[in-house]
Amino acid sequence: MSQTVIPRLAIKGLTKTFGGVRALDSADLTLLPGEVHGLLGTNGSGKSTLIKVLSGFHAPDEGTLEIDGRPVALPMPLGRSEAHGLAFVHQNLGLLPEATALENLIAGDHERLNSWRINWRAEAERARKLFAEHHLKLSPQQVVADLSPVQRAQLAIVRAADRVQEHRSHGVPGILVLDEPTPFLPQEDVRELFAMIRRLTARGVSIIFVSHDIDEVLEVTDRSTVLRDGKVIGTYETAATNRADLVEAIVGRAVAADRRVLALSPAAPIAEVRGLSGEILKDVALSVQPGEILGLTGLIGAGHDEVPMLIAGARAASAGQLSLNGRTYDLNQMAPADSIAAGIALIPADRQTAGIAPDLSLTENAVLPLLRGSLAINHRRNRRITADVMRKFSVKASSPDQPAAELSGGNQQKLVLGKWLQLEPRLVLLDEPTQGIDVGARQEIYDHLLALCAAGGAVICATSEFEQLEIIAHRVLVFDRGRIKAELKGADVTKAAIAKACYEVAEEHA
Amino acid sequence: MHKSDLSYQLERFGLVIVWLAFIALFGALRPDTFLTWSNFSTIFGSEAVLVIVTLGLMIPLTAGDFDLSIAQIVTLVSMTVAILDARMDLPLALVLPLGLALGALIGLINGAITLYFRVHSLIVTLGVGTFLHGITLWIGNSQTISGVSPILMEWVIIQRVLGVPIAFYYAIGLAILIWYMLSYTAFGQQLLFTGRGREVGRLTGVAVDRVRLVAFVLSGVLGAFAGILYTGTTGSANPSSGTFLLLPAFAAAFLGSTCIRPGRFNPWGSVIAVYFLVTGINGLSVLGFRTFVQDLFYGGALVLAVMISQLVSGRKDRGL
Incomplete structure (x- = not known):
């Protein structure tokens, strides 16, 4: 790679702390024109924090960002990344299942939607051309819910690519960030998706490919960066590395x-x-x-x-x-x-909707499994039981009558644990x-x-x-x-x- | 502690205070007509129907569902009772249970459609209610049916205790029952979790679908009971009577949820809210305002009530 190439994206010294924990610790990342760049790391390695800084969701403590050699001020205002040629495809794809492919394609496209009249015929024609260009066998009128998972992923990618293509002021191909697009796709569909990714890079698009799957990273990327505990462990040329080295870097x-x-x-x-x-x-x-x-x-x-x-x-x-x-x-x-x-007792992951009823009191939450068919609830006794649970499980709250919403996450979870463990x-x-x-x-x-x-x-x-x-x-x-x-x-x-x-x-x- | 806060007590009894202020105001302006026991006993007796409809509405609301058909259950049962009694001369001992069973059946239908097809209850009961109104017009030939047995009237409006028609005490009795059910039975807690933490309830073994179904049936039965009282109050059945009950009942249920037990639909709050609304309208009409004041008052109260309850709960987005 020649030294004169201006990187599409250059991140330097990016640092972000959450409550004393360094989620990102002076991380550097360079994205070259037309490359697929893998981003690897376990949960909590800083991958998602880095992506969220790019999308403007997090404001970094320190660090600089350059796009095509030009400095971009951080924090990136939410929604501004597109104007810089950056587009994101998240794992949930952000498609509306009830709407057609065409409606999804132009959703959020303010230039199109803010005109006085949407010219649906012209838009459909444009969509057909776009889909053909990307080898996507799809009619603009198809409802997204009827598409296969891989078609949906492809549609989301095409939409992102199209958006940054159209809106770039200086006519350079866009930068796509694909955040875990594959985990729910069958193997053969992943190949189809990769073919699309390669066609995009052949047209000069640069791609950051976030994944946990090392084989996919080895297959589709040109280079990869590994993050661990918020630090960049290294950036590797895919051709010169192997799975064992990458695992070593990820796991440490x-x-x-x-x-x-x-x-x-x-x-x-x-x-x-x-x-x-x-x-x-x-x-x-x-x-x-x-x-x-x-x-x-x-x-x-x-x-x-x-x-x-x-x-x-x-x-x-x-x-x-x-x-x-x-x-x-x-x-x-x-x-x-x-x-x-x-x-059996189940402590579910989604505390706010499945663990506690936030509007209801600690007592009501704690004693629900004890009530059975009771026709004469003894509130004093229930408060005593709850006070007991609160003491045993050190739930910090001012009274058993407090709404559960007022507790911290840790105290809520201890309450849920107490609610279930009291049943032995x-x-x-x-x-x-x-x-x-x-x-x-x-x-x-x-x-x-x-x-x-x-x-x-x-x-x-x-x-x-x-x-x-x-x-x-x-x-x-x-x-x-x-x-x-x-x-x-x-x-x-x-x-x-x-x-x-x-x-x-x-x-x-x- | 939270509960002894002066501001909390003020919040709990705010509506009662405003109610008393209304009475004082109208009483000062029209002491001879407004501030008389006969005026109040009429209000207490004649609005028992609205109290019961509000109580009925409150049960599915607590479980997170709407029953927009309840007012039409009132009308249909009222009409059915009048026809069976006045036209077909069936004994009341048969007619009244039939009326209640009809209410239960409609509640069952509302619940079954809502739960089996997973359609929002707002839509289901809107449709069912309109359908019921059609049946009412059909069976009553769009006419008022009169000539209802005086025994029914005797036990609804003519008998008085402390000068207040007995219907009022039925309403208060039901309020006590529902208050007990919501506060002291496992079913009451299950209703509450079904409305406010459905997934939590489900994972804790609450049969949330059954709870919702029972809530619809209870609101159907209460609607039917209100329908019987309606027929007993006027001695006749009027095919459009229920149409004017739905909005006041909603206004009262939501207004009631801002007092006594703020943040929850509660029977005493509902009872107070009904009489607050009715007092306001009665007072304004005594002052000479015309009928449009009803709509202004009920509509305004409903919107105001939901605004207040959202302010109380910190303006969170919620289904209700």
């Missing part, structure tokens, strides 16, 4: 976390799941023994997070059986009330139990889970935070595309080993 040699797993002697399982299938999961079997904390993990789209929901009957499984305490339950017919009766469940299922929760509350939650295990209960915890698993899990199952692909036990349960396993299991479908 993490400092051992304070592992708090209690000793466990072999015992018969307390719960066994067989043949569990759901939206992503395919015929999964797993078991957990008394006193054990079983971690489930995987990269985005791996399906590990489906397990707690399906076992608890929060969503119907398409197939599967659960044996618990000598009884067998069909998981395609399980309702939440059945699983509660069976001694045999099996506790958790989905991302510490999302958005401070370190102190995390430790307290771990303490309660460990105490539950010491008393003979079992825990299944689905999370993408590897460090959390290193701290509390006896055993970790690594998922990929709906199946269990690896198992780590005992001393092998380390943040680095889990991360490595996650990236390695993804190798098989390369």
Whole structure:
């Protein structure tokens, strides 16, 4: 590569702190004309913070940005990135499923929509040309909900490319940021998407390709940058690197976390799941023994997070059986009330809508599972029970009558934990139990889970935070595309080993 | 502590204070006509129907659903009772249970359509209500049916306790029942979670669909009860009577949710809100304002009530 090339995008010294944590630590990134540049890293490595700085969602603490050699002031005002030739395609694609391809194509295109009359015939003609240009077999009148997943992804990419093409003042091809566009696409569709990406770069478009899938990165990119703990670990020429080097860079040699797993002697399982299938999961079997904390993990789209929901009957499984305490339950017919009766508790990931009712009081939230068919609720008793839960789980609040919305995230989660653990469940299922929760509350939650295990209960915890698993899990199952692909036990349960396993299991479908 | 705050108490009883201020104002202006026991006992008795409709409406509202058909349930049941009683001479002991069962059936239909087809209850009950009005006009031949058994009138409006028609006490009795249900039964809490934290409730084993269905049936039964009282109050059934109940009932339910238990639909708030609205209208008409004042007052109160309740809850976007 010659020295005189002006990079399309040059980020220097980008730093962003959230509450004392450095999400980005003087990160540099250079995007060359016509290249596909991979951006790799685990959860919390700073990938998404970097993207959000580019889109204007975050204001960086420090750092500069140049586009085509010209300095651009940061923070980027929201919505201004397009005028600089930058367009984003996020994982959810941002398409309106009920609308047609054409309506989606011009949605948010203010120049077109602000005219007095939308000339639909001309717009449809233009869309047809555009789709043909990008080898997208699509009629402008097709409704997005009827498109295949890959067609939707392609439509979103074409829309982004078109937008920056049309609106560039100085006539240079645009820059696209593709943020995890592939995890829910079948293998052959990914190839189709990559063909589109190459056609775009052949026309001079530069692309930042954010992905967790190293094989895809090796296949489609020219260079890649790896982030870890907010720092750029390195930028690699794809042709001169290999998967092992990239995994090494992503995972690093993490400092051992304070592992708090209690000793466990072999015992018969307390719960066994067989043949569990759901939206992503395919015929999964797993078991957990008394006193054990079983971690489930995987990269985005791996399906590990489906397990707690399906076992608890929060969503119907398409197939599967659960044996618990000598009884067998069909998981395609399980309702939440059945699983509660069976001694199962589910702590869902989405605290604000599934964990607590924010408008209602702490007492109302805490005692709901105790009410059953009561015809004479004793409010004084319920307040006492709640005060008890608040004390045991150190929920900091001024009174049991306070609305749950007024509590911090950590205290809300401790309340949810208390609500369920007061029922003395045999099996506790958790989905991302510490999302958005401070370190102190995390430790307290771990303490309660460990105490539950010491008393003979079992825990299944689905999370993408590897460090959390290193701290509390006896055993970790690594998922990929709906199946269990690896198992780590005992001393092998380390943040680095889990991360490595996650990236390695993804190798098989390369 | 939160509950003993003076400002909180002021919020709880704000509507009561405004109500008393209204009474004082109109009383000072027209002491001879407005501030008489006969005026008030008439208000208390004749508006029992509106109180019960408001209470009925409140139950699905608590569960997060609308029942726009309730006013037409009132009219249809009122008409059905009048026809069965006055035209067909069936005994009241048969007619009244039939009327209540009809209300329950309509509630069941509202709930079944809403829940099975997953259509918003606003649309379902709007359609069902209009459909019911059609049936009412049809079976009553678009006419007022009179000649209802005096026994019914006797037990609705003629019997008085402390000078107030007995219908008022039915309404208060129902308010007590609903207050108990909402405050002291598991079902009340399940209704609340169904409206305010549906996913939380579902994951905690609340059969949210069944709760919503029961809420529709209860509002249907209460609507039917109000329909029976309506027939008993006037001794006749009028095919357009219910049309003028829906908006006041909504206004009262939302206004009621700004007091006594601010932020929640609650029976005592609803009862107070009904009588506040009616007092206002009665007072203004005593002062000589004409009928348009009703619309101004009810419409204004509904909009004002939702504005206040949004201010109280910090202007969060919500379904209700």
